[in-house]
Amino acid sequence: MKKYYIAASLLKFAMLFILINTLGQLIAQPIMVKDINLGSGSSNIKHHTNVNGNLWFINTIASVDYLYKSDGTDAGT
Numbered sequence: 001m002k003k004y005y006i007a008a009s010l011l012k013f014a015m016l017f018i019l020i021n022t023l024g025q026l027i028a029q030p031i032m033v034k035d036i037n038l039g040s041g042s043s044n045i046k047h048h049t050n051v052n053g054n055l056w057f058i059n060t061i062a063s064v065d066y067l068y069k070s071d072g073t074d075a076g077t
Contacts, residue, residue: 033070033072033073033074033077034070034074034077036059036068036077037059037061044059044060044061045057045058045059046058046059046060053071054069054070054071055069055070055072056068056069056070057070
């Protein structure tokens with residue numbers, strides 16, 4: 001079972017994190033899946049929902065909304 005989290009910091013801005021349930025145990029540390037908006041600009045991640053184990057969300061960059069899908073991997077985001 002995957003649990004997705006959206007997090008932001010003053011240094012890294014918005015990023016997608018995942019916690020993975022292995023044999024009933026959640027790993028102790030979240031794993032950063034992807035820095036959604038590379039560089040110094042911040043992201044505005046919103047309207048996220050789980051559909052069949054994939055996370056779908058909207059990220060706004062420069063007033064334009066982009067639809068993203070993530071399977072919990074960098075390559076799959």
